Amino acid sequence: MATKRPGDRTSSSGPQSCPSTAVRPTDSRQPGAETQETLVYMQCCGQEAPNLTERNSHRKIMDRNHQGPVFVPQGRTERVWTHPPAPRQTTTPTIPSCPVSAPYSFWSPGSVEMDEIMAAMVLTSLSCSSVVQSSPQSQNDSLPGSSSGGGDMECGGGELSDSGSSGYWSWDHGNVSPALSPSVAEMDSSPDEGLHMELEQGGELHTAARSKSSFRGAYRCLWPSCGKVLTSSVGMKRHVRVLHLGSGSEQSPREEDFYYTKISCEAPADPSPVSPLPPDPSLVSPLPPDPSPVSPLPPAHLPASSPHVPWGSCGSPLSPDPDSGLQITSLGSGSSRPSSGPESAPYQHRPLSQSAPSSSWQIQTDHLYQACAPLQVTMSSCSPSPCCWTPPPLTVSNQHSHHNTQVMTGRCRSVSVGEQWLQQSSATNRLTTLRAASPSRSHCSFRKGRGEAKKCRKVYGVERKEQWCTACRWKKACQRFPD
DNA sequence: GGTGCCGGGTG
DNA sequence: CACCCGGCACC
Structure with missing residues (x-):
């Protein structure tokens, strides 16, 4: 439930993760x-x-x-x-x-x-x-x-x-x-x-x-x-x-x-x-x-880039x-x-x-793709606010990561790309990512801004529903173009 | 209103 | 599981 989710985030990620993060x-x-x-x-x-x-x-x-x-x-x-x-x-x-x-x-x-x-x-x-x-x-x-x-x-x-x-x-x-x-x-x-x-x-x-x-x-x-x-x-x-x-x-x-x-x-x-x-x-x-790098996401750079932030290992977004x-x-x-x-x-x-x-x-x-998944993880690791783009699910040690992982992980890998889409989306994604990153941990979240994401429906259109990923068809989180 | 997706239902 | 859909949050 939508309502529920948000709550989770706040509770787990928000407060805990960044207690005094700022x-x-x-x-x-x-x-x-x-x-x-x-x-x-x-x-x-x-x-x-x-x-x-x-x-x-x-x-x-x-x-x-x-x-x-x-x-x-x-x-x-x-x-x-x-x-x-x-x-x-x-x-x-x-x-x-x-x-x-x-x-x-x-x-x-x-x-x-x-x-x-x-x-x-x-x-x-x-x-x-x-x-x-x-x-x-x-x-x-x-x-x-x-x-x-x-x-x-x-x-x-x-x-x-x-x-x-x-x-x-x-x-x-x-x-x-x-x-x-x-x-x-x-x-x-x-x-x-x-x-x-x-x-x-x-x-x-x-x-x-x-x-x-x-x-x-x-x-x-x-x-x-x-x-x-x-x-x-x-x-x-x-x-x-x-x-x-x-x-x-x-x-x-x-x-x-x-x-x-x-x-x-x-x-x-x-x-x-x-x-x-x-x-x-x-x-x-x-x-x-x-092997096949196929993921629609644009370079996650943003997130990645910022990562530099040493602390936490978070990738970054601390400071966007x-x-x-x-x-x-x-x-x-x-x-x-x-x-x-x-x-x-x-x-x-x-x-x-x-x-x-x-x-x-x-x-x-x-990258993007991956980035997503990792993000969650990272967040956990990153201490401060930043969230992150980091990775490894392995590290999941934190609270945040848990749910994130679950969600994200699932999606990460499936994907075939709509190339065109990629281009467009890449730009948008980037932005999205940024946003996500900078705010505090919460972003990692699941629901991201709608507008930016292109999903099967947008990419292929309703007419070509056959081409949608199954998840989209079933009204589930899009696997092909994961956030 | 369209979209994305969670939660739940059915087979 | 796969397949759907109600319903809700977003835009």
Whole structure:
């Protein structure tokens, strides 16, 4: 019943999810995610991360993940959840070198502070660099002890990233540890990752400290809630294949190309904190790697893009950043979508190689699609208001997610697209998504604005009812063009 | 009023 | 389940 639903939302999602969200992103909501993040940050900053014990284990996992192509979402989630306790561990390390002095206050005992700190850090990092990467394993193993907090960061990032959120972590570390010149070691050897890029970035960042803009070429994952940025195409392909397409078996190698785009950005000086390409922590992949990317949705970019918001891993929407959307958008089809205002963001992202336009559409659609599902999940994880586009149903740990998942999940996958529709809808969808994202969690919801969604009825018309998806025919939620 | 979809009914 | 439809929220 309609009435009922709304109620649910409010009760579960609204209040609970964002208790005091407005102010602070990380609150009690999701202990797991938040804590984790916190942890990561701390470590990164502090580097020494005394608490590594737990970390280490995680790292290992991460490392594995990095190296190994296969990520198990579950792993991520679990890890994440496990963390919660960890934060406390962070003792008050004396971390002198962190550039970001203010934030560091986190050492101080309140978790709350931690949150704030995190937020600050995130902002900082965002401004500094957009590009991130999952870090290589090697560092992790070696441990943070060595001066580089970077290692930890990455680790943390890695995990997250692996899980889907990774990207942003990485950059965080970059930002965070500007002072620390990331030791070369950090960079690590794996060619896949395109570490060298990091190096450069790191170096620049460190040197210039976030203030300047460093140019980088990187590959950004276009997957809806994943904003992961890698320096190497190979690494990105792998990322896409593993995390988004599934173990990568089915898809033709080519397919990955559609899911990422090359970007060159000048970072830093970016005034807008949010904008940086955030690798969306959110995530990713739970969706079954559907080989055929067919989903009507336009690039979920928006949501994805914003994801950068570190906290929560939510993708983002905290602050509805138009910026984020930009990047992704571009790739859709260069020609077709000029760029909506927001898209024109400061960063210049270039759609790289997306070869066939048509394909790109599909991809986008998929993203959206997926995005939907994930969203719910994300929300849960995201602490603050934002909701999110994140992903993995796996993570479902929250209240919100429950219902969302149920609903969304179901729909996610079926779909064949009405191409035409896509184009039109894509634009609209985007908007929709944005909206949804920005408001608080609730949006994820089910009933979305009517006007924007095109369903079978609109697409095919009543006359061609045969072509409607069964759900539409039965007056159920449209499966073909899910919100 | 048209649409999208939940909730419920029937076979 | 598949197939329908009443009814309601949205637009």
